[in-house]
Structure formats: structure tokens, C-alpha cells
Amino acid sequence: MNASAIDGTVSAHLARSLVGALASAGRGGPARRPDLAGDVLGNDLARVSTPSLISVWEDLVLTDPRTLIGPLILQKTPIGAFGVWDYLVTTGPTLRESLTGAVDLIAAIGDPAAEKLLVEEDGHHFTVRHATGTWGPDVVQAVDLFALSLFLTRARHASGRDIAPAHVTITHRPPAQARQLARLFGTDRIHFDAPYNSISFREDDVRAPLPAAQPGLDRLLARHAERVLAESRPVPLPWLDRFRTVLAAAFREDALSLAAVAHRLAMSPRTLQRRLAENGTTWRGQVEAVRQKQALELLRTTGLPLRSIADRVGYADVRALRRAVRRWEGSSPREVRGAADPAAG
Incomplete structure (x- = not known):
């Protein structure tokens, strides 16, 4: 895969989910943007420009600036909405291997030039760090909370259990809905104004066998994801x-x-x-x-x-x-x- 060919773009799956959330909120503006038209979003090999997706995030944030829009969207987003990436998280032998593979192939859903992910392990916790681009502060916060919630909701589905993170760190100030965020994440161990965004899982949770695991399926899906990326193309714009x-x-x-x-x-x-x-x-x-x-x-x-x-x-x-x-x-x-x-x- 030539990463530079898809830098600055996101998958049609991600764009379709966010545009759908915006439509549910009663705002239909993205349909006027050339690379967010229905025929584009219906093409799983299409790559939408990141600036266009950020404009959708801006509209989502404006629907209600007080809402934890990122995590709330994911409460209603079923497995499979993000294509093969979703299944990478749910079919590995353990959550540790599945999450690691999903981080390695984050380009299958997001912009590899803007979304920076790092996995850390210390023998007690498995941690995913996240950072995004230099958008407006409200959009950055929405994207950061979306990313952390994305890994949590997929980990819960993969394990078949309501896993609670060991702890969460967020670079932003506490939102007015900090208690609601704690309920969504299932933990009060959320540290704001932190130096980086992260979500940590306990070692016992990430080492336990996953119920849907099938030998070799995770490797097959990873190869499929790489082929999809190789065949994907940015939507040409005038x-x-x-x-x-x-x-x-x-x-x-x-x-x-x-x-x-x-x-x-x-x-x-x-x-x-x-x-x-x-x-x-x-x-x-x-x-x-x-x-x-x-x-x-x-x-x-x-x-x-x-x-x-x-x-x-x-x-x-x-x-x-x-x-x-x-x-x-x-x-x-x-x-x-x-x-x-x-x-x-």
C-alpha cells in the first residue's frame, strides 16, 4: 500500500456513518459537498477528503455544543459500520492482538496522515494513545473522544463483556457532562488536562481469549484490509x-x-x-x-x-x-x- 496515496482522506465507511448521524440530527448540509454525495458514500472503495469530513464534524458539534457527540454516535453504530476494520477488532485470538492489528491498519477507516495511534504495554495495562490534526478546539475534542470511545465500544463487542477501562486520559478540560462521559466509559478514572489522550485496558481483559476468534481469520482479514486500501482511490474534485x-x-x-x-x-x-x-x-x-x-x-x-x-x-x-x-x-x-x-x- 502506498500510504501517501490516501493521506488526507478517510474511508467512505467513516464518512457515511458521520453524515448519517448528521442527518439524524436534522442537518443535511454535507449533501451539497461533491465528495459527500450519496453515490460517493455508497462506494466502499472511495476515499473522502479529510477537510470535507472535518466540516461534517463541525456541523455535528454545532448541533449541540454541550453534547458528547463522538461517544454518543458510537453507542448507535453497529459492528460492521466501519467495514473490515470493525472485524479486525473482533476476530483475533485475544483483544491484545486484535487491537494491535486495528491500530496498525487505522488507515482502513481514518486518515493515516492525521490520526496518530500508539500502543503501549507495561505488564499491567494495554494502552492505546491517540492524537489528531490541528482542527478547531471543539472539533479536536469531539474527534479525540470519538477515537477513544471507538476502541472501547469495539473491545466490548469483541469480548462480549461490558469491559471498563483501567483509566482514561484526555488532553481537554472536563466537559460539562463529565459524569455522563464517566457513565459511557464505565469508569470514574478519567484524568483531564492530561499530556496525551489514551485508554488503558487491564492485562487480564486483553489476554483473555475472544469468543468469536477463529484460527487465522484475523490474518486473512488483515490481508483483505490491505487489498482494499491498495484499491481505494480519493474522490476526484474539480x-x-x-x-x-x-x-x-x-x-x-x-x-x-x-x-x-x-x-x-x-x-x-x-x-x-x-x-x-x-x-x-x-x-x-x-x-x-x-x-x-x-x-x-x-x-x-x-x-x-x-x-x-x-x-x-x-x-x-x-x-x-x-x-x-x-x-x-x-x-x-x-x-x-x-x-x-x-x-x-
């Missing part, structure tokens, strides 16, 4: 769509500059400006379009204060946001929000 996806990602990551975006597209700033001109647009016009789209969406679909929205879309203060909304819509932010939700009145 150049301008690809540019807009990269621009939106840079915007979210507070890395918005012509030079930074050009670097992500493997071209010089001058070449990028020329390509934009060939497509009938400009750098300044595209940046303004991203700001407009994100600001209006936040006004219409969230209850975030204007100060928070101004910060998110790069305006110095609320007055600048008000002037921009008046220029775009001919009305105030309050009027835009009220038109989207008459009850907000």
Missing part, C-alpha cells in the same frame, strides 16, 4: 472545489494566508493566483465568500453569541460582523437569525 475545500480547512485552522494555502496545494502563491484568475475569481473574493458562508450559517443554525461568531469568521469585533452582514443581506444579524427561526423573534 480544481476550484478542491481549492475551496483547502481554503475552508485553512480558515478553520487559523492558517489563512495565500502562501499557506498555496503550499497545501503544492504550488506557488503566484501560480495559485493565476489559477484563480483562470477560474474567473480572486483570492480576496474567495476568502470573502468563505467568511460569508460560515457567518450566515452560524447565524441561521446556532444560538452562538455574535462575539463568538465574529471570532470564528475572523472579524475583529461585532461591529465588523454587523457591517458585513448588512452588506451581504441588507439586514442585521438579528434579523437574519430571526428570519431563519421565527420563534427567536
Whole structure:
């Protein structure tokens, strides 16, 4: 497998699950994105761009910023939803071997360039560490909790027991729902503001034989996963769509500059400006379009204060946001929000 060929992408299985969760929450925005269309998500060999998936995570977080969206999604996600990766976790001789194999083949579900996993053993505990990319803080927290919960829910299914982790470490501050998170994880031994994210299982739990184990099946599935990865292909996007996806990602990551975006597209700033001109647009016009789209969406679909929205879309203060909304819509932010939700009145 040439890992670089799928760097910056995730499996259609993962994208399909998260888009489905978003649809269940009553938000259908991802269908407008070219690489999240139904025909793409229905192709198990398709690889969706990571920036597109991060935009889905942003929408999920916005459905209710207080919700532990990652772990809650996995409570409703059956084994098999993530394709062959799910079965790698459930069919090895022991949980130790199954989880190790699943970590080695994390590319079968996620972005190998963004998701960093490490297995550690000390004779008493089996630990999986996790780190993700430099997205917005709320998205990073959602992805981190999703990843830790992913290993826990799959370990529970594989063992046929309601395994409780020996301990969990999380780099973020305690959420308002820390007690709910403890219930979902089955332990109070959750340490926040930690130096890294991790979930640890007791040695007795990971060494016990798995009930669904069949000799050699784990190796067969690992070879199948490698073949699927070799045959998978990123979804091709028109150049301008690809540019807009990269621009939106840079915007979210507070890395918005012509030079930074050009670097992500493997071209010089001058070449990028020329390509934009060939497509009938400009750098300044595209940046303004991203700001407009994100600001209006936040006004219409969230209850975030204007100060928070101004910060998110790069305006110095609320007055600048008000002037921009008046220029775009001919009305105030309050009027835009009220038109989207008459009850907000």
C-alpha cells in the first residue's frame, strides 16, 4: 500500500456513518459537498477528503455544543459500520492482538496522515494513545473522544463483556457532562488536562481469549484490509472545489494566508493566483465568500453569541460582523437569525 496515496482522506465507511448521524440530527448540509454525495458514500472503495469530513464534524458539534457527540454516535453504530476494520477488532485470538492489528491498519477507516495511534504495554495495562490534526478546539475534542470511545465500544463487542477501562486520559478540560462521559466509559478514572489522550485496558481483559476468534481469520482479514486500501482511490474534485475545500480547512485552522494555502496545494502563491484568475475569481473574493458562508450559517443554525461568531469568521469585533452582514443581506444579524427561526423573534 502506498500510504501517501490516501493521506488526507478517510474511508467512505467513516464518512457515511458521520453524515448519517448528521442527518439524524436534522442537518443535511454535507449533501451539497461533491465528495459527500450519496453515490460517493455508497462506494466502499472511495476515499473522502479529510477537510470535507472535518466540516461534517463541525456541523455535528454545532448541533449541540454541550453534547458528547463522538461517544454518543458510537453507542448507535453497529459492528460492521466501519467495514473490515470493525472485524479486525473482533476476530483475533485475544483483544491484545486484535487491537494491535486495528491500530496498525487505522488507515482502513481514518486518515493515516492525521490520526496518530500508539500502543503501549507495561505488564499491567494495554494502552492505546491517540492524537489528531490541528482542527478547531471543539472539533479536536469531539474527534479525540470519538477515537477513544471507538476502541472501547469495539473491545466490548469483541469480548462480549461490558469491559471498563483501567483509566482514561484526555488532553481537554472536563466537559460539562463529565459524569455522563464517566457513565459511557464505565469508569470514574478519567484524568483531564492530561499530556496525551489514551485508554488503558487491564492485562487480564486483553489476554483473555475472544469468543468469536477463529484460527487465522484475523490474518486473512488483515490481508483483505490491505487489498482494499491498495484499491481505494480519493474522490476526484474539480480544481476550484478542491481549492475551496483547502481554503475552508485553512480558515478553520487559523492558517489563512495565500502562501499557506498555496503550499497545501503544492504550488506557488503566484501560480495559485493565476489559477484563480483562470477560474474567473480572486483570492480576496474567495476568502470573502468563505467568511460569508460560515457567518450566515452560524447565524441561521446556532444560538452562538455574535462575539463568538465574529471570532470564528475572523472579524475583529461585532461591529465588523454587523457591517458585513448588512452588506451581504441588507439586514442585521438579528434579523437574519430571526428570519431563519421565527420563534427567536
